[in-house]
Amino acid sequence: MEAIWLYQFRLIVIGDSTVGKSCLIRRFTEGRFAQVSDPTVGVDFFSRLVEIEPGKRIKLQIWDTAGQERFRSITRAYYRNSVGGLLLFDITNRRSFQNVHEWLEETKVHVQPYQIVFVLVGHKCDLDTQRQVTRHEAEKLAAAYGMKYIETSARDAINVEKAFTDLTRDIYELVKRGEITIQEGWEGVKSGFVPNVVHSSEEVVKSERRCLC
Amino acid sequence: MSDDASDTIATTDREEITKISSSDSLPEDAEVHSDSATVSNQLAPGEPRGDVREDAADQGAETAAAGHPQQPKDAGTTETSLNGEVTEDTLAECVDSVSLEGEPGSEIPLKEPNDPAVDSPPQGRGWAGWGSWGKSLLSSASATVGHGLTAVKEKAGATLRIHSVNSGSSEGAQPETKNGVPAVADVAADQDPTGSPPASPASGSRGMLSALTNAVQSTGKSVLTGGLDALEFIGKKTMNVLAESDPGFKRTKTLMERTVSLSQMLREAKEKEKQRLAQQLTVERTAHYGMLFDEYQGLSHLEALEILSNESESKVQSFLVSLDGEKLELLKNDLISIKDIFAAKELESEENQEQQGLEEKGEEFASMLTELLFELHVAATPDKLNKAMKKAHDWVEEDQTTVSVDVTKESEEETKKEEKEEKAEDPQESKKEEKGTKTVEEVYMLSIESLAEVTARCIEQLHKVAELILHGQEEEKPAQDQAKVLIKLTTAMCNEVASLSKKFTKFLTTVGSKKKAEVLNPMINSMLLEGCNSTTYIQDAFQLLLPVLQVSHIQTNCQTPAS
Numbered sequence: 001m002e003a004i005w006l007y008q009f010r011l012i013v014i015g016d017s018t019v020g021k022s023c024l025i026r027r028f029t030e031g032r033f034a035q036v037s038d039p040t041v042g043v044d045f046f047s048r049l050v051e052i053e054p055g056k057r058i059k060l061q062i063w064d065t066a067g068q069e070r071f072r073s074i075t076r077a078y079y080r081n082s083v084g085g086l087l088l089f090d091i092t093n094r095r096s097f098q099n100v101h102e103w104l105e106e107t108k109v110h111v112q113p114y115q116i117v118f119v120l121v122g123h124k125c126d127l128d129t130q131r132q133v134t135r136h137e138a139e140k141l142a143a144a145y146g147m148k149y150i151e152t153s154a155r156d157a158i159n160v161e162k163a164f165t166d167l168t169r170d171i172y173e174l175v176k177r178g179e180i181t182i183q184e185g186w187e188g189v190k191s192g193f194v195p196n197v198v199h200s201s202e203e204v205v206k207s208e209r210r211c212l213c
Numbered sequence: 214m215s216d217d218a219s220d221t222i223a224t225t226d227r228e229e230i231t232k233i234s235s236s237d238s239l240p241e242d243a244e245v246h247s248d249s250a251t252v253s254n255q256l257a258p259g260e261p262r263g264d265v266r267e268d269a270a271d272q273g274a275e276t277a278a279a280g281h282p283q284q285p286k287d288a289g290t291t292e293t294s295l296n297g298e299v300t301e302d303t304l305a306e307c308v309d310s311v312s313l314e315g316e317p318g319s320e321i322p323l324k325e326p327n328d329p330a331v332d333s334p335p336q337g338r339g340w341a342g343w344g345s346w347g348k349s350l351l352s353s354a355s356a357t358v359g360h361g362l363t364a365v366k367e368k369a370g371a372t373l374r375i376h377s378v379n380s381g382s383s384e385g386a387q388p389e390t391k392n393g394v395p396a397v398a399d400v401a402a403d404q405d406p407t408g409s410p411p412a413s414p415a416s417g418s419r420g421m422l423s424a425l426t427n428a429v430q431s432t433g434k435s436v437l438t439g440g441l442d443a444l445e446f447i448g449k450k451t452m453n454v455l456a457e458s459d460p461g462f463k464r465t466k467t468l469m470e471r472t473v474s475l476s477q478m479l480r481e482a483k484e485k486e487k488q489r490l491a492q493q494l495t496v497e498r499t500a501h502y503g504m505l506f507d508e509y510q511g512l513s514h515l516e517a518l519e520i521l522s523n524e525s526e527s528k529v530q531s532f533l534v535s536l537d538g539e540k541l542e543l544l545k546n547d548l549i550s551i552k553d554i555f556a557a558k559e560l561e562s563e564e565n566q567e568q569q570g571l572e573e574k575g576e577e578f579a580s581m582l583t584e585l586l587f588e589l590h591v592a593a594t595p596d597k598l599n600k601a602m603k604k605a606h607d608w609v610e611e612d613q614t615t616v617s618v619d620v621t622k623e624s625e626e627e628t629k630k631e632e633k634e635e636k637a638e639d640p641q642e643s644k645k646e647e648k649g650t651k652t653v654e655e656v657y658m659l660s661i662e663s664l665a666e667v668t669a670r671c672i673e674q675l676h677k678v679a680e681l682i683l684h685g686q687e688e689e690k691p692a693q694d695q696a697k698v699l700i701k702l703t704t705a706m707c708n709e710v711a712s713l714s715k716k717f718t719k720f721l722t723t724v725g726s727k728k729k730a731e732v733l734n735p736m737i738n739s740m741l742l743e744g745c746n747s748t749t750y751i752q753d754a755f756q757l758l759l760p761v762l763q764v765s766h767i768q769t770n771c772q773t774p775a776s
Contacts, residue, residue, distance in 0.1 A: 043517055
């Protein structure tokens with residue numbers, strides 16, 4: 001078990017149902033792709049450590065939300081405690097792309113007073129022949145909302161790592177620059193943890209004594 | 214933080230805090246202090262393992278905790294005075310105010326920051342943080358050790374009661390907190406401060422308190438929220454202890470606090486710790502229930518369930534407000550009847566716990582689970598929980614057959630380490646390979662891990678049920694009926710977890726029969742303790758379902774779902 005990390009970021013993954021949110025997360029956290037997967041009920045959880053610089057690990061706590069409308073009221077409650085998000089659409093499903101606006105509007109309302117760093121993800125890019133959304137228009141939309149755009153495939157493991165680590169890096173930069181701060185009562189960013197607190201406090205005592213001399 | 218806070222201690226506070234989290238302000242400081250006082254207070258006398266912290270540090274924690282909130286006030290009068298004597302007075306006063314927990318006197322230091330007469334500097338967020346205090350604890354427990362001391366739970370309740378009163382009167386809690394506060398106040402009042410550990414009174418686990426108590430329980434030994442911040446406070450308290458026990462040191466201390474950055478020292482300590490850990494992977498693996506529980510996403514599910522529960526609670530309230538006269542009375546009766554089911558049956562289930570299900574096999578549990586979920590009329594599948602349960606039963610049974618042959622065999626350090634790494638990736642696989650050659654430590658670790666996994670899955674199951682009750686039912690079943698099924702479900706889970714922990718304990722005793730009592734007993738104790746905690750978690754999670762069922766009832770019977 002790797003217990004030492006610098007920060008914990010909570011990320012939320014949203015988008016229409018069947019765009020492949022859970023599959024993308026599973027690919028990222030478990031390295032697997034499931035051909036069949038049940039629709040997500042409410043919210044599910046995954047976590048993984050990401051090393052953004054040598055020795056600097058960040059724990060990602062990923063909230064996988066249900067895309068289905070009926071669970072919308074549940075998932076809304078989770079926006080405000082997230083620092084970052086992946087907004088997915090399916091490049092073979094035009095409708096899911098059109099709904100991106102709606103998703104962004106919704107998060108805007110519910111994330112207050114905090115902010116979420118979003119990345120727009122065009123998923124299922126392995127199915128290029130069935131593409132209904134061009135890369136260009138997706139990039140344009142992303143730019144209009146100040147997001148990055150990336151195309152991924154959970155099935156062929158394309159850009160999955162990159163989607164998550166780039167987002168993590170961006171957030172990390174913001175944290176480093178102080179534009180995102182750790183706040184009491186907000187779960188988006190937590191500072192790292194040293195497993196053996198006991199030992200550390202003893203160390204402190206020693207250091208103090210040493211400093212005293 | 215405004216400038217008038219700059220007294221001897223606050224100065225260092227400020228420096229360090231801005232270094233670590235620039236948003237911290239003094240009231241939050243105080244919060245953390247008092248919360249650590251609660252914890253450490255409890256730990257000092259009852260801690261069964263000697264490796265926690267020095268008693269002195271504990272006392273110091275108390276001292277500092279109680280004393281700290283006062284210091285801004287004193288500082289206001291002495292203002293930047295470097296005079297050692299003044300500081301001494303301040304410190305002496307702090308000591309006096311350490312009447313501490315449980316006594317009514319403890320309310321005084323805790324309330325202090327709210328006193329309008331005190332010009333405690335940063336009023337920006339005031340005490341609004343109380344709700345979130347529980348929450349942050351909750352998630353901090355993620356990273357901590359699960360030496361739950363149930364006594365802590367009651368303390369937390371008491372402390373929270375004090376604070377919920379405060380935050381109730383102060384404005385501007387976050388939306389979530391607002392909803393939580395009345396419930397919490399309620400709950401804390403209901404709670405019998407001498408109650409036995411696993412008993413969670415009917416209302417005893419709604420809202421923030423449950424998260425809080427869970428968090429505190431599982432936080433247990435390692436005290437506080439997030440890493441460095443926590444270390445700093447501990448460090449500061451340690452300084453105070455040194456000062457208290459060594460009067461001559463006082464002056465030096467005040468000087469030192471101005472010149473030495475504690476966080477710097479702590480960072481060094483952290484680095485050392487890191488190195489040490491890297492070398493001692495084996496030791497560090499030793500069964501951190503809380504961490505494992507979080508790794509299996511137990512805490513996340515608990516948190517999400519709690520959000521759901523709080524939202525439901527506020528929906529119920531707002532719907533009740535919209536009614537009057539007979540309608541209101543009728544609905545109230547209905548809601549109360551649901552509540553009564555939750556309250557009454559649970560106690561009963563606890564009594565039965567002893568008789569039932571001691572020898573229950575995993576398969577029986579699985580079929581019971583499926584049946585009960587079906588009865589609930591929700592489309593929840595128990596696959597994950599069943600799998601975890603089976604896994605837990607399987608490794609013990611497999612090992613039990615082989616272990617008697619070579620009880621005393623100690624596997625070499627190297628293989629141990631390898632196994633550890635494997636386990637991190639795929640626990641199941643590695644378990645098969647190491648059949649029958651486990652040491653006591655390994656059995657202990659596996660037991661704790663299994664317990665944590667199964668408990669996490671139980672919580673997950675309850676969370677899923679809650680989500681589906683609210684949003685996934687094709688065919689509605691009366692909430693009262695669902696409540697009854699849910700009780701059976703919870704009881705089954707608790708029984709199963711209890712029997713699992715007994716099984717593990719038994720096995721541990723067998724494997725460790727040649728070990729010295731000093732080695733074996735702590736393991737067995739903490740095994741039993743975590744087993745106890747596990748059932749408490751599950752029962753607490755179950756209680757969170759009450760508002761969910763109530764909302765569901767309103768939705769089906771009153772047609773106008775409060776949105």
